[in-house]
Amino acid sequence: MxxxxxxxxxxxxxxxxxxxxxxxxxxxxxATTQKPRQVIDRVIKYYYTENSNVHRGAHQLSNLATQAFEEARNYIARFIHAASPKEIIFTRGTTESVNLVCTGIQHLIHAGDEVVVTAMEHHSNLVPWQQMCEKQGAVFRVIPVTGRGELDLPEAEKILSNRVKILAVTHISNVLGTINPIKKLVEMAHRHHIPVLVDGAQAIAHIHVDVQELDCEFYAFSAHKAYGPMGVGVLYGKSSWLEKLSPYQYGGEMIDRVTFEKTTFNSLPYKFEAGTPNVADVLGMETALRYIGNLxxxxxxxxxxxxxxxxxxxxxxxxxxxxxxxxxxxxxxxxxxxxxxxxxxxxxxxxxxxxxxxxxxxxxxxxxxxxxxxxxxxxxxxxxxxxxxxxxxxxxxxxxxxxxx
Amino acid sequence: MTIQEKSTSVVNEFSMFDDWMDKYAYLIELGKDLPVINTEYKTNNHLISGCQSRVWLHAEEVDGKIIFTADSDAVITKGIVSLLIRVLSGHRANEILEADFNFLEKIGLQEHLSPTRANGLASMIKQIQLYAKAFQLKSKQKE
Structure with a gap:
């Protein structure tokens, strides 16, 4: 065709x-893609006919909104081939997704540990790690880039060791357009039991993304670079790793039970979704990804x-x-x-x-x-x-x- | 010529071009013609922050008048700086501080610039005014 x-x-x-x-x-x-009328219409339709708070009301509208919201999560899980919808966390975008992991993993990173990024990272996948290293007394290391604009894999091999507690790498460079060999890097990292976060901001709308095939622990992307609304995005995380992270923000949806003495937190994915979510734009994001899927x-x-x-x-x-x-x-x-x-x-x-x-x-x-x-x-x-x-x-x-x- | 007269002549020159591409072509010519700044002034001290391209601005006082020289690594920026210099250089501090910068609006320059470039322009103007203020204070101290 x-x-x-x-x-x-x-x-x-x-x-x-x-x-x-x-x-x-x-x-x-x-920088950002334009939005098709299907996405714009989906956001409008939500406010015209479906608006109510999710997961709360005992009434029909709330049930419909909750259903639509969770169906969006299901679709997005299928879109990136996640093992389960509970591995899909809704965020404000790639930057927040990275910050969520960075904050959540901080308690596992101690003085002398190493955190590795690459020389072709967007500031959003570099500065959070650099700042966290400063706070924890960890060593911030950078995999260099060759003159051709590719990651220097022999150097990566040398840098990745048992001291490294996380590797953060972009799927596609926003400056060079290079598609990084994520699968290979993940294999290298896993030999040292290093979890890998992939910044998928430039990839999600352009190449096939299968998080299980890549075998990365985390994958972050924004809707607005994939024909969806601004201000919404996704953090994918393997359940086992999401369980290990501490919550990023507190309040609302992410709570299980509160007393003045103690609070217990909700299960995945809600543990990381504090406050009322951006339902309309999540539905817009789903529509955008379906548009990509249909093409x-x-x-x-x-x-x-x-x-x-x-x-x-x-x-x-x-x-x-x-x-x-x-x-x-x-x-x-x-x-x-x-x-x-x-x-x-x-x-x-x-x-x-x-x-x-x-x-x-x-x-x-x-x-x-x-x-x-x-x-x-x-x-x-x-x-x-x-x-x-x-x-x-x-x-x-x-x-x-x-x-x- | 007074600052006002020079502004008017700049506005008249630009009004001859209907098409913005021609206005840019003219700005580029002006940029290329801007006298080269003494390299000793092309240091970080003379850099104006807030510009996407680098702009160096130097000011000195000669016989009570302020002489501006400048450079930029982007030629359109250089053209814009050269307009500012042409209108404002060679005048007394108080004249510069009282000057109306609306000739830039009249050319349509300000509304035509992207926000980053407009911010850069605002930074250049602010820096010129700061120099004028500094020289004014200095001469008052002498009195």
Whole structure:
């Protein structure tokens, strides 16, 4: 079957908006994706016809809302191939998911222990660990990146040891687009009984994610980078590990029984869901993931890989362009610099021509510094982007380079 | 020319371009023409925080007038800085402190800049005003 690009684009009202009177070419999907009307409608429908608090009321509306909420959890568990829906914790997004694990595991990390991240982490999967290490007197270690933009696996092998208490690694680099060999890293880590947290923010909407196959202990992602609402996301955790973590926040849903002397906590997943959850946006997230599921992640990846290949090919033909991130295992993200031109100047002119890209350090300052750059221009694709948009982007970029040289 | 007269001439120049791409092309030319700042001033002390690109601004007083020199690693930013310098450099501290910066709004620059760039512009203006204030205090102390 042909990829239904027209039908997809029709589902996204914002894609027909104009900027400065020019058609919008949205290539900032790594920052956030647009939302299809199905997702917007789902959130609206909840407030129009279903709104009530979950898990509490003894009335019909509350039962319906609870059912819908738990069905969303079931679907999301199936989407990432979790062993059980109780391993799906709803959070505000990837950053909160990482912070939840970081706070929850803190009591198991002592002075002299080691915590390992990689040099290509987003600040959200780096700073929480760094700060926790400072508090606990633990050693913060970093797996380096090669010049091609891949993790240095021989170095990883050396760094991972019995002293390491957790490894936090991104599935796909938001700067380089590199797809990391998570399965291999997890195997390496497990030889030393190290749990692994995977930051899946850039992966969930672009490649197949099967947490049981990866065998990672934790997997974090946000809805808004996967065509869903902002402010909601998921932490997947193996039950055995979620049981070991201490609660992250206290109150509301996560309580089992309270007396003035003592409180006992609810079972999984509710132990980590304090307060009234963001029901409407959880339902929106479910709808977004179902949208991805219906299209099929494999056909999405084929489509986006073709865009990446086309854009890479066209970009390479422009003089002085350097593509940052040369791994053969890449998807949906294309970072580059043009020698002698500041990324910010390119971004400004591209914006003026209706092309939305991101410029700067992409919340990964250590990586950008390591690469000897002050920033890059990043074009990141979604399943609704087209070869025609890539052509417009390349044409506009050539014009911008001409003006700035 | 007074600051006011110079502002007016900048606004008139920009009003000749209908298309924003042409305005940017002009800003880029201005940026490229901005005299090079003495490298000894391209230090962290002269960096203005709040800009996505790096901007260095130096000020000195010559015969009671403040002379600004600046540089940036982004050329559009340099163009914007050069406008500020053209209008404000070579004037007395009190003139700069009383100056109306609305010529930037009149060009449409402020509303056209992304929030990060607009913040950078605000930081540049603040830094220019701080320099003027510092020189004013210094001359008052002398009196």
């Amino acid at each position: 042909d990829y239904p690009i027209n039908q997809i684009r029709n589902d996204f009202p914002i894609l027909s908006e104009k900027v400065y009177g020019k058609p919008l070419v949205y290539f900032d999907n790594g 099929g992640i494999d056909s999405i990846q084929r489509h986006e890989d073709a865009l990446l290949e086309l854009a890479t090919h066209e970009l390479s033909a422009i003089p002085d362009v350097r593509i940052i991130g040369q791994s053969p295992y890449k998807t949906a993200v294309l970072s580059f610099v043009v020698d002698g031109i500041h990324p910010y100047d390119l971004g400004t002119l591209l914006d003026q021509m209706g092309i939305a890209v991101r410029t700067g350090n992409h919340c990964a300052q250590p990586l950008v510094e390591f690469l000897g750059l002050t920033g890059t221009v990043r074009a990141s694709f979604g399943f609704y982007n087209t070869p025609e948009e890539v052509a417009m982007f390349i044409q506009s970029l050539k014009k911008a380079v001409l003006m700035l040289k």
